[in-house]
Amino acid sequence: MLTLSEYEEGLRSGKLLGLRCASCGGVTCHPMPVCQWCGGRSLERTKLSGAGELTTFTVIRVPSEGFEGEVPYIPCLVKTEEGPCVVGRLDYDAERATQAAQELLGKRVRMSGAYTYKGDKFSGGAHSCPVFEVTE
């Protein structure tokens, strides 16, 4: 059992937590009530390595209200070495990312911490996502 709140707490203490399926062995991350690969419901908490591959990213220059002070910043999609993809932030220079966009895709990355958005009146409190750095 792993709630979304516990998943986020894990991120803030530097851990990428997920669920391992007793039926297929697959790892689900972020946590869901069923295995994301086979729908199995016998799931046990596991810790992912935080290593993976940069699947894609973007550089946000026109933000949502609440993110004005942060532009430019880089949301990314990472395929972890355990299998599941996660959405997070990429810790990388925005202008370099724009120049070298295609070369960055597929690079090895590793979770280096968490980003916590303080939240607004719609978000039901603060929320965290993993931050990744390029390791090659």
Added chain:
Amino acid sequence: MRDVAIIGVGHTKFGRAKTKKGLELFSEAALQAVDDAGVELKDVEALFQGSALPGFEEGQVMPAAFSAGELGLSPVPATRYEGACASASIAVREAAMWVAAGEFDVVLAGGVERALTMGTLFATRTFSMACHAPTEGPAGLTFPGVFGMAALQYSKNYGVPLEELREKMALVSVKNHRQGALNPLAQFYGKMGDLKVEEVVNSRFVADPLTLLDCCPFSDGAAALVLCSAEEARKYTDEPVFVLGTGQGSGGALSKMAGGDLTKPASRVSSARMAFKRAGLEPSEIDVLELHDCFTIAELIALEGMGFFGWGEAADATADGQTERDGKIPVNASGGLLGRGHPIGATGASQVYWVVKQMRGEAPKGIQIDPVPEYGMTDTLGGDFGTLCHLILGRSKRRK
């Protein structure tokens, strides 16, 4: 199930609603549709209204009940449908289902949004609520961001240098703005009709690699339709347009998309296949297509997901002119979301409006397809592939 026809259509001017509230915009489109159909308001047995964000725009939830009230329809059932940018399409689909099921004979369906008046910062915040809030919220994803990510993947998947892909994407903006400039109801009527590829590519980045001119605008507007059972349709009009097939699909968080590939959303593939199957038609038989070009790359991805082109082939097909008004498959001849505007909760009904206008031969000069199309289709996307809806329309009833 009974056959269903669209017998009346209405559409406000898209852009900035200087004086009208959401209720008034929807009423304007609804009255046009009722008058166009030649039905009386008292004949309307139910109302199906798409609206994505009225609570944030005007502090109004439950807008469908108040629309029924303003139109004097109450106490008939009136329901709001919300599937982000696909809200109106799922409302129209539900309306068609209820009529097909025999519950109602004559209904009103459509949608409304007032997003331009919210301003870019707040509108972007509320639109991003259609992302998976727990994981995509803190990452600060926006919709241009999601499609920027998809564009980068597209370039990688098919080995297209990014600069080359950006120019091909820009051709979508050039095409749809050319068409939108000819559409009197479009947000950009008379504007940007001679947009150049360089202008799109060189406008400022919103979310890499998408520039401002790769993105549709925020818009206010409404569109509405009158649907009725096919056996009743000839009572009201000589030119009913029949609903031949519909489809709907859903998707979860972006990170759960198969293989992390944003260019091949299963929600769209499944929804489109459902609609084609119900209609007994194939992509090659469609003569007019209004699809969800919220961003230039979105048009390419949509064409492939629906099966109009193979994976990775839509960019070259676009560059080859195959999606022009006189091409193999005319796409967004009305201007699409890029040129016509995108009042999100109204967009699906607007797409149907323009397909119906094409099938009646009533589209404006420069937009009307020649010869008059026999079969048409709409594609509407809500969220980051969370809700997909397709409608296939025809000038004659289902074959079977």
